Amino acid sequence: MSKSTEFFCRLPRSIDLTQDLEDITPGPKANEECRAALYSSNGHYFAYTQPNEVIIFNTESKASIYHKIDMKDVFDIYFSPNGTYLCLWCKPILLDKESGVWNNNLKIFNIKTKSIIIEWPQKNQGGWKPQFTQDEKIIAKNSNNNKEIHFYSIDANSELLININQPNFKYKVSDAKIPYQNFQISPGLNPSVAIFIPEKSGKPASVLIYNIPNFQQPICSKNFFKAERCQLKWNSLGTALLALASTDHDTTNKSYYGETNLYLLGIAGSYDSRIDLKREGPIHDITWSPSAREFAVSYGYMPSETTFFDARGNAIHSLPMAPRNTILYSPHARYVLVAGFGNLQGTVDVYDRQNKFSKVVTFEAANTSVCEWSPCGRFILTATTAPRLRVDNGCKIWHASGKLIYLREYQELYSIGWKPQDISKFPALKQLEPAPPAHPSAQEYLAKRAVASATSASKPAGAYRPPHARNSANTSTASSLYQKELLQKGISVQQTNSQTSINSQPRNGINISSGRARVVPGAAPVEAKESKAAIKNRKKREAKKQQQAGEESDKSRTSTPPPQSTSTPLIADLSNNVEASGSVVGGVISLEEKKIRSLLKKLRAIEQLKMKQAAGESLEDTQVSKIKKEDDIRKELYSLGWNE
Numbered sequence: 268m269s270k271s272t273e274f275f276c277r278l279p280r281s282i283d284l285t286q287d288l289e290d291i292t293p294g295p296k297a298n299e300e301c302r303a304a305l306y307s308s309n310g311h312y313f314a315y316t317q318p319n320e321v322i323i324f325n326t327e328s329k330a331s332i333y334h335k336i337d338m339k340d341v342f343d344i345y346f347s348p349n350g351t352y353l354c355l356w357c358k359p360i361l362l363d364k365e366s367g368v369w370n371n372n373l374k375i376f377n378i379k380t381k382s383i384i385i386e387w388p389q390k391n392q393g394g395w396k397p398q399f400t401q402d403e404k405i406i407a408k409n410s411n412n413n414k415e416i417h418f419y420s421i422d423a424n425s426e427l428l429i430n431i432n433q434p435n436f437k438y439k440v441s442d443a444k445i446p447y448q449n450f451q452i453s454p455g456l457n458p459s460v461a462i463f464i465p466e467k468s469g470k471p472a473s474v475l476i477y478n479i480p481n482f483q484q485p486i487c488s489k490n491f492f493k494a495e496r497c498q499l500k501w502n503s504l505g506t507a508l509l510a511l512a513s514t515d516h517d518t519t520n521k522s523y524y525g526e527t528n529l530y531l532l533g534i535a536g537s538y539d540s541r542i543d544l545k546r547e548g549p550i551h552d553i554t555w556s557p558s559a560r561e562f563a564v565s566y567g568y569m570p571s572e573t574t575f576f577d578a579r580g581n582a583i584h585s586l587p588m589a590p591r592n593t594i595l596y597s598p599h600a601r602y603v604l605v606a607g608f609g610n611l612q613g614t615v616d617v618y619d620r621q622n623k624f625s626k627v628v629t630f631e632a633a634n635t636s637v638c639e640w641s642p643c644g645r646f647i648l649t650a651t652t653a654p655r656l657r658v659d660n661g662c663k664i665w666h667a668s669g670k671l672i673y674l675r676e677y678q679e680l681y682s683i684g685w686k687p688q689d690i691s692k693f694p695a696l697k698q699l700e701p702a703p704p705a706h707p708s709a710q711e712y713l714a715k716r717a718v719a720s721a722t723s724a725s726k727p728a729g730a731y732r733p734p735h736a737r738n739s740a741n742t743s744t745a746s747s748l749y750q751k752e753l754l755q756k757g758i759s760v761q762q763t764n765s766q767t768s769i770n771s772q773p774r775n776g777i778n779i780s781s782g783r784a785r786v787v788p789g790a791a792p793v794e795a796k797e798s799k800a801a802i803k804n805r806k807k808r809e810a811k812k813q814q815q816a817g818e819e820s821d822k823s824r825t826s827t828p829p830p831q832s833t834s835t836p837l838i839a840d841l842s843n844n845v846e847a848s849g850s851v852v853g854g855v856i857s858l859e860e861k862k863i864r865s866l867l868k869k870l871r872a873i874e875q876l877k878m879k880q881a882a883g884e885s886l887e888d889t890q891v892s893k894i895k896k897e898d899d900i901r902k903e904l905y906s907l908g909w910n911e
Contacts, residue, residue, distance in 0.1 A: 291330050297322075303343050307350030310687040312378060314353055316341045321355065323378065326686070334381055338374075343392065347399045348454070351423050352406075353378055354397055359390040373397075375406070377423065384421060385429040394449065400458040401505075405435075405479065407460070413446035415439050416460070418480060436480040440464065448496065452479070455505030459486070459534060463497040463510070472497070474510045476532060487532050489539040494528070502559035507578055508532045509553055509562060529553065529564065531580045540580050546572055551592035556620075558600045565594055565605070573605050575624075584624050590614070597644040601696045602627065602667060604647065608635045615647075617667060627699075628669030634659055641685050643693040645700070646672075650683045663709075666702035671713060673706040733878045859907050866904050873897050 297317060304315035306326070312333065313324040321341050325333040340358035347354070357372040373389040375397065376382070387408070389395050398407045403423065410417045417434035438460070440447055450462045458479045466472040472494035476487040494512035501508050510530040517526050527550040529542040544550075546567035555562045561583065565573045573586040573594065590611050595604040603624075606615040613633040618624045632638070637650040650662040661676035662683050705713070797805070876890050886894075 293324075293331055302341070304682060305344055305346060306684070306687050307346040308348055308687050309350050309689065311350050312346070312353075314344055314346075316344060321353075323353065334378070336376060343395070345396045347403050348401055349403050351379060351403050352376065352384075352399070352421075356389065356392060356395050359388070377426070379423050380426045382426045383428065384425070385419065385431060387431045398450075398452045400452060400479070401454045401456065405458070407450075407452060410434075410437070413448065414443055416447075416450060416462070436482075438462070438477065438482045444468075445470065449499065451499040451501065451508075453501045453505030453508070454503060457505070459505060461499050461501070461508050461510075461532075463494075463499060465496070466492060466494055472512065474499070474508075474530070474532060476508065476534065487534060487539060489530050489532055491528065491530065491541070493526050498553075500553060500555060502555045502562070502578075503557055504559040506534050506559065508534075509555070511550060511553055513550075525549075527566075531576075533578070542576065542580050544574070545585075552594050554594040554596060556596050556600045557598060563594045563596075563603065565592055569611075586616075586618070586624065589616070591616070593638065595638065595640060596620075597640045597667075598642055598690050598693075599644045599695050601644060602640075604638070604640070606632070606635070606638065608638065615649075617647075617669065627667065630665065630669045630671075632663065632665075637662075637683055639685055642688040642690065644696060648683070648685060650680060652683065653679045653681055667699055668702050670702040671705065671709045672703055674708045674712045731882075734881050863904060863907050863909050866900050866907075866909075869893075869900055870897070870904075873900075 297315060299317050302316045304313070306313050311325070311327050313326045313330065315322055319337070319339050321336040321338055321344065323333045323336070324330045336355070338355065338357065341355050342358060343356040345354040345356075346352070353376045355374045355376060357374070359372045360370045362368045362370055369388040369390050371386040371388055373395060374383050374386040377384050385406070394409070399405070404420060405418055406421055407416055407418050409415075416438040418436050418438075419429055420435045421429065445464055445467045447462050447464045450460055453459045453461070459476055460479055462475045462477070464473050464475070471490040471492050473488060473490045474497065475485040477485050489510065491512060493514050495514045496512070498511040498513075499508060500511070508531070510532065511527060512530065513527045514525045529544070529550060530539065531542055532539045542564065544564065544566050548566060548568035548571070551565040551571055553562060553564050559578070561575055561577050563573060563575045565571050567588075570588040570590045571592060572588050573591060575583045575585075577583055586605060589605075589607070591605050591607045591614075592611060593604075593606045593608050595606075597603070601619070601621055603618045603620050604615060605618065607613065613631055613635050614629065615632050615638075616629050617627040619627050632649040634651045634656055635649045636652045636655045637648070639648045640646075641648065645667050647665040647667065648662060649665065651659050653660055657679070659676075660678065660680040661674065662680065663671060664673035666672055873894055873896075876886060876894055880886055880894070
């Protein structure tokens with residue numbers, strides 16, 4: 268691995284893996300709250316904020332303090348494409364309440380001349396970042412409540428302050444009642460700007476592309492409906508644009524997340540088209556390849572599908588459906604990382620793009636909030652950061668083959684990332700080198716994980732017990748309504764469980780579920796062998812029948828059941844005492860008894876639903892309504908004379 272393969276973590280601490288975490292941050296180190304920390308896109312500078320200043324490091328070789336900007340309450344920072352300018356967003360202050368005048372809280376600092384070149388008021392932090400062309404000769408900003416875009420020519424060698432009221436050229440919307448929502452300047456040597464105007468008053472939404480500074484006629488445009496917002500993504504050459512349009516409400520009522528549609532607009536040839544996706548559902552991620560010749564889309568209801576398209580929008584290849592929502596190309600476009608982060612379990616798949624999308628490896632990176640390829644394209648950084656998660660904060664470095672080579676935990680980790688570097692410093696991958704030896708931290712983590720998995724595999728799962736019955740020394744505690752009723756009758760739970768286990772054992776020739784004799788087609792019927800107890804009971808029944816046959820015929824053969832008071836507690840589970848003839852041992856079932864038996868069945872069903880609810884299972888509305896009727900059922904039972 269190259270010694271220049273570095274990553275930083277907030278507060279600003281630059282780390283080189285090959286030097287075993289040597290801290291190269293010069294003193295004095297930051298000792299107060301740091302709201303923002305950022306590398307320039309070329310990796311030459313690193314800046315971070317303090318309550319009363321902004322500190323800039325020169326990181327071309329070993330980090331050294333380059334300049335300190337004395338400025339209070341800087342909440343956010345942003346570098347220009349080549350790191351020449353540092354944009355600062357400070358705390359907005361209302362200077363005059365009557366006229367609504369705010370302070371110039373957005374400032375552009377020229378790092379080369381160490382001076383502020385332009386400033387203007389920007390009270391909203393959302394969408395505050397100004398945009399530059401790739402050569403950093405033009406800067407653009409919103410103006411007049413998103414009805415105009417002002418463009419200013421800037422010179423990196425000049426220290427003069429630019430007049431904010433005198434733009435060099437500007438774009439103005441055709442209909443002042445419909446302002447644009449956002450715009451995006453393309454990279455490349457011939458800059459263009461894409462502007463999104465949302466739909467309003469029955470007029471369709473539109474994406475317009477102009478060559479800067481010619482705003483008379485768009486070079487490409489696309490009109491469409493169902494677009495309240497639009498995400499604009501240029502390819503690395505600035506020759507094609509992906510527009511991801513979305514709405515908050517789905518008119519078909521199939522998705523909670525609204526509707527999403529993807530459109531492709533090209534500069535060369537002026538073509539535009541809607542990308543047809545095979546499955547219904549939201550679009551989770553869209554990513555351009557660094558080569559600018561293809562892009563990938565993750566879409567559909569989970570499990571989602573990932574499809575690759577060429578620059579004209581033709582499908583090239585589709586991966587198998589899986590719960591994935593993130594796509595990341597390696598810097599050389601050799602490998603593609605497809606993962607499921609956020610509310611998914613964190614499974615990461617790595618595919619070899621140059622070998623017919625063959626899968627390289629699959630590994631687990633749970634609770635990942637940051638995932639990045641290293642500038643050399645050989646390593647993957649995954650990290651768990653705050654404030655998304657306050658536990659298990661830390662970073663992991665994986666080799667592209669899936670081997671974990673480094674791990675470090677933090678009490679609280681707020682941001683982390685690789686140091687940006689030019690891809691020309693790293694040769695293209697013809698074949699992936701073997702993974703380097705794992706750091707002792709990774710070896711210790713993998714050893715603990717192996718022990719934990721072996722322990723969990725050897726530990727018996729045991730029978731399920733509801734939460735209120737767990738961690739109890741008395742295993743015979745009644746945990747259900749049925750067991751409580753048996754305890755009132757003087758029958759222990761252990762005795763009941765043992766009797767149940769005996770009854771549940773398979774009997775020869777008897778189907779346990781139906782109670783019928785098993786019959787094999789074409790075979791002779793099996794003669795059942797009577798036990799001694801069965802022979803004795805059969806003889807008693809025959810003697811009783813002979814005695815009844817000798818009685819006088821004028822006597823009634825029917826017997827009247829003994830009267831039973833409704834105020835006396837009844838048997839808890841009458842259904843267990845019913846014989847095949849439908850009568851109850853000791854007498855005929857009365858209407859009150861039938862009603863009580865029916866209500867007790869409902870109570871047992873409610874008890875089971877409550878156990879499911881305590882275990883975390885989601886219940887349907889009808890099941891929740893059953894639970895709410897428990898009090899009414901108990902009142903009805905008490906009115907019938909039933910007593911717990």
